Amino acid sequence: MSALTFRQAVPADAERCFEIESIAYEGEEAATLAKIHTRISNYPQGFLVMQTEGKTIGFINSGCAHAVVMSDEAFKELVGHDPVAPNVVIMSVVIDPAYQGHGYATAMMQTFVKQMRQAGKQTIHLMCKERHVALYAKQGYRYVKPSASDHGSMAWHEMVMDL
Template sequence: MSNPIFRAATAQDAERCYQIETTAYEGDEAATQEKIALRIAQYPEGFLVLELDGRVVGFINSGCAHDVVMSDEAFKELVGHDAQAPNVVIMSVVVDPAFQGKGYSAQLMARFVAQMRERGKATIHLMCKDRHVGLYEKMGYRYVQPSASDHGGMAWHEMVMDL
């Protein structure tokens, strides 16, 4: 297997990213292909893909806000997104199940964090399920609180990393 390639997403990646999204998120928590395409189109700098042997196997996508409200569902469609805002909000961190457990999510996150630092961002926010809190803490995130969001009918936890 070749070395991983990290790159910005293109419109042609939307379908593959949607396929991966639906394997990793349950029910209504997965973004639609249209939302993924919108995120690529409106904020390509915040949409990082991981490619192995010419195939996308994982990605992170995000938006930016001046005031972060993690339970804001409209933000997932980039309503209120401002590319110049100092705070990054991650919407998805996904690796194809066939490639999980090989350290790719940590590599993807490390590259994403480095890029956001280079862009002068102040914080990165995300929501995760209970089982992922420890994983994100190991990556440098700090636990904030249980989230008011019930996206997809699930319980979520808010995490933040100060850059």
């Protein structure tokens, strides 16, 4: 594994993050460039960028809520987001496909969880496809239920980690 660095996103990261999101996610599940810009500008503390050799190769972005409704599509644009709320909602966990399979997603997730603990958050929520449920379970998330969301016309599963 190459040396990794992690930092908070800045507006100049939006184009590269959009590029990664567009090639890593299927169909309409990828966030638009406008949504990525909104997430960076409205909650940079919840937007973690991972780099190796100065190149951005992955990121996690999130928002915070007092009451989590995972099927709330407006929340993906941070409508209802409150940075001081205790519950983190992850919207994207993405690695450039050219860098997948090297343990980078695990390293990035562990760094993100550590930062959210340090920020005093209580839970981290996410939705994933069925094939990723076991991966997140190994990271410490517990399965909640099949999601009511049909984001990108796909089936999703809700998971949560208590911090």
